[in-house]
Amino acid sequence: MRDLFDKIYRDKGPLGKWASHAEGYFVFPKLEGEISNRMKFRGKEVVTWSINDYLGLANHPEVRKVDAEAGAAYGSAYPMGARMMSGHTELHETLQNELAAFVDKEAAYLLNFGYQGMLSTIDALVSKDDIIVYDVDAHACIIDGVRLHMGKRFTYKHNDVESLEKNLERATKMAEQTGGGILVISEGVFGMRGEQGRLKEIVELKKKYNFRFFVDDAHGFGTLGANGAGAGEEQGVQDGIDVYFATFAKAMASTGAFIAADKEIIDYLKYNLRSQMFAKSLQMQLVVGALKRLDMLRTMPELKQNLWKIVDALQSGLKERGFDIGTTQSCVTPVYLKGSIPEAMALVKDLRENYGIFCSIVVYPVIPKGLILLRMIPTATHTLEDVRVTLDAFDAIRTRLENGTYKRLSAAVTAAMEK
Numbered sequence: 001m002r003d004l005f006d007k008i009y010r011d012k013g014p015l016g017k018w019a020s021h022a023e024g025y026f027v028f029p030k031l032e033g034e035i036s037n038r039m040k041f042r043g044k045e046v047v048t049w050s051i052n053d054y055l056g057l058a059n060h061p062e063v064r065k066v067d068a069e070a071g072a073a074y075g076s077a078y079p080m081g082a083r084m085m086s087g088h089t090e091l092h093e094t095l096q097n098e099l100a101a102f103v104d105k106e107a108a109y110l111l112n113f114g115y116q117g118m119l120s121t122i123d124a125l126v127s128k129d130d131i132i133v134y135d136v137d138a139h140a141c142i143i144d145g146v147r148l149h150m151g152k153r154f155t156y157k158h159n160d161v162e163s164l165e166k167n168l169e170r171a172t173k174m175a176e177q178t179g180g181g182i183l184v185i186s187e188g189v190f191g192m193r194g195e196q197g198r199l200k201e202i203v204e205l206k207k208k209y210n211f212r213f214f215v216d217d218a219h220g221f222g223t224l225g226a227n228g229a230g231a232g233e234e235q236g237v238q239d240g241i242d243v244y245f246a247t248f249a250k251a252m253a254s255t256g257a258f259i260a261a262d263k264e265i266i267d268y269l270k271y272n273l274r275s276q277m278f279a280k281s282l283q284m285q286l287v288v289g290a291l292k293r294l295d296m297l298r299t300m301p302e303l304k305q306n307l308w309k310i311v312d313a314l315q316s317g318l319k320e321r322g323f324d325i326g327t328t329q330s331c332v333t334p335v336y337l338k339g340s341i342p343e344a345m346a347l348v349k350d351l352r353e354n355y356g357i358f359c360s361i362v363v364y365p366v367i368p369k370g371l372i373l374l375r376m377i378p379t380a381t382h383t384l385e386d387v388r389v390t391l392d393a394f395d396a397i398r399t400r401l402e403n404g405t406y407k408r409l410s411a412a413v414t415a416a417m418e419k
């Protein structure tokens with residue numbers, strides 16, 4: 001019989017196989033210093049474009065003060081136990097009420113982590129007779145949530161309403177046989193490429209098909225919509241979203257998440273969300289910190305204005321210089337280049353070492369082979385000077401990519417990989 005670990009010794013997986021070339025630099029890099037537009041990487045200052053601190057709250061003095069005071073008042077343990085048993089407090093409830101009001105829903109419920117909460121919400125919303133229809137490019141937490149589902153599921157082509165409609169027709173026929181209902185899941189903003197989910201058109205389909213709509217708005221919350229309530233507000237269809245999800249890990253610069261919906265639905269989820277029923281409650285420091293952040297989202301519109309000033313400067317600057325930034329409709333700013341993985345590594349090294357620009361690099365298998373995606377997240381802490389030096393650096397690396405410099409520099413890596 002084979003040892004369970006044999007496969008691990010043989011194959012490290014699609015990303016793990018790059019570890020010896022990539023770890024500590026391209027993956028698991030250590031960014032040091034306070035979270036801001038400029039941090040340190042290997043002792044050198046870099047302009048940081050890889051942190052989802054959209055509104056610049058992570059290191060805002062008022063936020064830091066409240067976080068520190070809450071830490072001093074409550075420690076990191078309080079409250080102990082799951083919400084249902086002994087981990088419930090007045091402040092948890094206050095935060096839920098304020099979040100619900102902010103996203104214009106009747107009620108909200110806190111989740112310890114977005115990822116786990118999404119899984120669990122999907123799990124709680126469907127039973128085996130129900131059918132899930134979801135975007136094929138959905139975030140891992142949606143895919144993993146669907147994996148828990150015992151019934152049928154269909155994917156539709158990424159952000160393709162026609163494909164969704166075809167799948168809704170199939171799902172409707174199937175639901176008529178099983179006696180179940182249909183759950184459609186989309187993201188508010190797709191975090192890799194930055195397109196908004198086509199929420200408006202999806203909600204429109206409710207006139208023709210009977211389904212409930214669940215939206216993961218991790219990147220839209222706090223960044224889109226007149227009040228920052230996210231992609232649903234931006235597209236004027238918050239009402240048509242039956243269950244709304246956002247994490248605190250992005251615009252709120254913290255840890256935790258929430259779902260919001262009609263009161264009756266939240267009341268049900270409260271008693272059926274396994275990730276919350278069987279896990280310790282969100283700690284008080286995070287609850288108090290989230291109340292402060294939410295207050296700032298409501299009362300300091302300049303944070304979002306600063307963010308969008310940088311987004312506009314970066315995205316229009318890239319476009320003017322002929323870069324392909326795809327079809328982003330959000331702050332997420334992808335730059336697509338053509339090249340191999342070793343070339344991408346040489347390019348990113350050049351960007352970091354010689355131009356002081358730190359952004360995330362995404363390659364196959366996350367995107368198609370032969371493409372390099374440099375993914376940038378502008379924030380309210382960036383300056384127009386940061387944008388200028390970045391645009392100049394991008395011009396320089398594009399020239400070197402096109403004239404074969406990175407191919408030559410990466411020859412040794414390529415040879416080692418091909419062995």
Ligand SMILES: Cc1ncc(COP(=O)(O)O)c(C=O)c1O
Pocket residue numbers: 113114115116118139141187191216218219247248249255256257
């Ligand atoms: C679209 C999306 N959903 C869910 C999550 C998970 O949220 P959390 O980090 O709170 O687990 C993320 C990443 O943070 C995300 O990008």
